[in-house]
Amino acid sequence: MLRDITIGQHFPGDSPVHQFDPRLKLVMVLLYIVLLFAASNPLGLTLALVFLAAMYKVSRIPLKMILRSLKPILPILVFTAVLNLFFVSGEGAPLFELGFLKIYAEGVRYAVLMGVRVIALIAGSSLLTYTTSPIVLTDAIEALLRPLGKLHFPVHELAMMMSIALRFIPTLIEETDKIMNAQKARGAMLDTGKLPDRVKALVPVLIPLFISAFRRADELAMAMECRCYRGGEGRTRLKVLRCTREDYLRLAFCLVCYGVILATRLLFPNF
Amino acid sequence: MASIIKVEHLKYVYNAGMPGEVTALEDVNFEVEEGDFVGIIGSTGSGKSTLISHMNGLNRPTSGKIFIDGRDIWEDPSRIREFRFMTGLVFQYPEYQLFEETCYKDIAFGPKNMGLDEKEVDRRVREAAAFVGLDEKLLERSPFELSGGQKRRVAVAGVMAMEPRILVLDEPAAGLDPEGRDTILSQVKEYHKKTGTTVLLVSHSMEDIARYADKVLVMAQKQVAMYDTVEHVFARAEELLALGLSVPQVTKIFLKLREMGLDLPSDVYTIPYAVKTLLAAKARRDAGESLILPRAAHPKGGKEKC
Structure with missing residues (x-):
C-alpha cells in the first residue's frame, strides 16, 4: 500500500520537458495553475488540457502515471464536483429536483469545469515532479527565493531541509515496510482485523520508525559536519543553473500557448 | 518423517504489472523435514530474503504453493495469522523493531498477540530470555538502554517466545563482534537441540553454516541451485565459487592439498573434523601407506614426497 505514493517520483529522460530549466519550468507550472482559473470557459480549459496532454506526450511519461497521481485526490475531486452540482443555482428551471436538492444546468457546467480544473492542476504539477529530480527542483526553488534572503529569510536552510525531506521519503517508506513486516511476523494485526485493532497495531510500527528517523537525522548531521557543512554562505555548486537559447525558446512557446488560451477566454467567454 | 515445509513451483514478482517489474523467485521447489537445521546461502540478490518472507505469508506468491505442516498457507487468506505464529521470522538487524518500554513487554x-494468558506469557518470556542468555535483571530495563548485542538477543527472544515450530533467522549475527556471533548462533543451535524446532538460517559465513547446519540450500539466480547435506554441498566447491559463493577456509585448504596430489577427503568443512582427518592421514603415513594420489587422476599433482 505504501508503494502507491508517487510524491517526488522522478522519471529520468532527455525530452525537451526534462531539459527545460527547472526555474522556468517551475514558474511555467505556477502560471499554468493560474491560467486554469483565469481561463474559465470550456474552450480555454479544453485547450489547456490539450497543451498538458501534448507536454506529457513530449516528455514520454506514460499516461497511466496521471491516473496514479489522481488516485489519492479522488475523494476531493468527487466532493468538489458534487458540491458544485448541488449548490450552484442558475436561471431557468432546474434539470432535476428532489426535495431540497435542485440541479441546474449551470451546476452541471460548474461541476464538470471544476472537476476538469482539479484534474489538470494535479496532472500539471505532477508533470513537474515527474520530469525534474527533487534535488534540481529544490535548487530551482532556492534560486527563485533568493531575493527573500535580503529580508533575512533563511532561503538556503529551507531548500536544504526540503531536499533532505524529499531524499528521505523513499528511505523511510522502505523502513516502514520492514518494520511492518517484522511486527506482522510477531502477530501484529496490520493487514487483518478490525479498524480499531489496526489503529492500535500502528504503535509498534511508529515508535521504531521515529527512533530510527531520529537516529538517521543524527547520523546525517554528523556526516554533514564531518564534511564541514556550515550553511549556505559562500557555498558553490557543482551544477550551476544556466538558461540556454533553447530554454528561452521553450519559455516563449509556453507563453504563446498560455496567451492563446487566455485570449479564447476574452474572445469567447461563454463558449 | 513428514515435511514441515514444502515449496512447490514458487514464483514471486515484485511490482507485478508495473514498469519496474522484477522477478525475485522463479520456480523454487524444496522440502524441509521437521527438526532439520537448514542453512541458506546465496549471493546478494539471489532471492534469499524474499524466499524466507514467504515462509510465514508476508509475501504472497505470484504463483506456486507453500505448504506448512501439510496445509496450503494461502488456501484461506483470512487465517494467515495462524501461520505467522507457526513460523517465527527474525529479520536482519531485528533490534530496530524493539518498541516497548521494557524488554519483558517487548x-x-x-x-x-497469540492470545495466551498472563501465566503462559510469563513462562514463555522467561524461557526465551534464558535461551538467549538474557539476564533476568535486564528484563525490566528499557531495550533502548542496552548494547547492540543485547538488543539483538531481546529481538530474537521476542520471536522464540512465540514457540514457533519453524524458526527462520536472516543473518542473525550480522554486525556483531566474533564473540557475539558465536554466542548467538550457539544459542540458536542449543534451542534447536532442546526444542526440536526446525531452523532455517540465512548467512553469508560459510564457516557458520558448516558449524551449525545439517543441510544447505544454495540460492542462485532466483532458483535453488543446490539442496543437500553440508558435506555434499561443500564438496562442490568449484560450482559454489562460480556462483560467487565460497566454501569454509578449511575446506579450501583441503581442496588445495588435493590439487597438489595428496590423498585427502574433499568434504572437510569444520576444524575439528579437519584435525581428525589429518591425524588419520598421519597414522596412515606412519603405517607406511602412500598419501599420494595416482597421477592419472590428478594431472596437476606432481610432488613425489610429502
Whole structure:
C-alpha cells in the first residue's frame, strides 16, 4: 500500500520537458495553475488540457502515471464536483429536483469545469515532479527565493531541509515496510482485523520508525559536519543553473500557448 | 518423517504489472523435514530474503504453493495469522523493531498477540530470555538502554517466545563482534537441540553454516541451485565459487592439498573434523601407506614426497 505514493517520483529522460530549466519550468507550472482559473470557459480549459496532454506526450511519461497521481485526490475531486452540482443555482428551471436538492444546468457546467480544473492542476504539477529530480527542483526553488534572503529569510536552510525531506521519503517508506513486516511476523494485526485493532497495531510500527528517523537525522548531521557543512554562505555548486537559447525558446512557446488560451477566454467567454 | 515445509513451483514478482517489474523467485521447489537445521546461502540478490518472507505469508506468491505442516498457507487468506505464529521470522538487524518500554513487554508482544494468558506469557518470556542468555535483571530495563548485542538477543527472544515450530533467522549475527556471533548462533543451535524446532538460517559465513547446519540450500539466480547435506554441498566447491559463493577456509585448504596430489577427503568443512582427518592421514603415513594420489587422476599433482 505504501508503494502507491508517487510524491517526488522522478522519471529520468532527455525530452525537451526534462531539459527545460527547472526555474522556468517551475514558474511555467505556477502560471499554468493560474491560467486554469483565469481561463474559465470550456474552450480555454479544453485547450489547456490539450497543451498538458501534448507536454506529457513530449516528455514520454506514460499516461497511466496521471491516473496514479489522481488516485489519492479522488475523494476531493468527487466532493468538489458534487458540491458544485448541488449548490450552484442558475436561471431557468432546474434539470432535476428532489426535495431540497435542485440541479441546474449551470451546476452541471460548474461541476464538470471544476472537476476538469482539479484534474489538470494535479496532472500539471505532477508533470513537474515527474520530469525534474527533487534535488534540481529544490535548487530551482532556492534560486527563485533568493531575493527573500535580503529580508533575512533563511532561503538556503529551507531548500536544504526540503531536499533532505524529499531524499528521505523513499528511505523511510522502505523502513516502514520492514518494520511492518517484522511486527506482522510477531502477530501484529496490520493487514487483518478490525479498524480499531489496526489503529492500535500502528504503535509498534511508529515508535521504531521515529527512533530510527531520529537516529538517521543524527547520523546525517554528523556526516554533514564531518564534511564541514556550515550553511549556505559562500557555498558553490557543482551544477550551476544556466538558461540556454533553447530554454528561452521553450519559455516563449509556453507563453504563446498560455496567451492563446487566455485570449479564447476574452474572445469567447461563454463558449 | 513428514515435511514441515514444502515449496512447490514458487514464483514471486515484485511490482507485478508495473514498469519496474522484477522477478525475485522463479520456480523454487524444496522440502524441509521437521527438526532439520537448514542453512541458506546465496549471493546478494539471489532471492534469499524474499524466499524466507514467504515462509510465514508476508509475501504472497505470484504463483506456486507453500505448504506448512501439510496445509496450503494461502488456501484461506483470512487465517494467515495462524501461520505467522507457526513460523517465527527474525529479520536482519531485528533490534530496530524493539518498541516497548521494557524488554519483558517487548518479548511478550508476540505471545500476547497469540492470545495466551498472563501465566503462559510469563513462562514463555522467561524461557526465551534464558535461551538467549538474557539476564533476568535486564528484563525490566528499557531495550533502548542496552548494547547492540543485547538488543539483538531481546529481538530474537521476542520471536522464540512465540514457540514457533519453524524458526527462520536472516543473518542473525550480522554486525556483531566474533564473540557475539558465536554466542548467538550457539544459542540458536542449543534451542534447536532442546526444542526440536526446525531452523532455517540465512548467512553469508560459510564457516557458520558448516558449524551449525545439517543441510544447505544454495540460492542462485532466483532458483535453488543446490539442496543437500553440508558435506555434499561443500564438496562442490568449484560450482559454489562460480556462483560467487565460497566454501569454509578449511575446506579450501583441503581442496588445495588435493590439487597438489595428496590423498585427502574433499568434504572437510569444520576444524575439528579437519584435525581428525589429518591425524588419520598421519597414522596412515606412519603405517607406511602412500598419501599420494595416482597421477592419472590428478594431472596437476606432481610432488613425489610429502
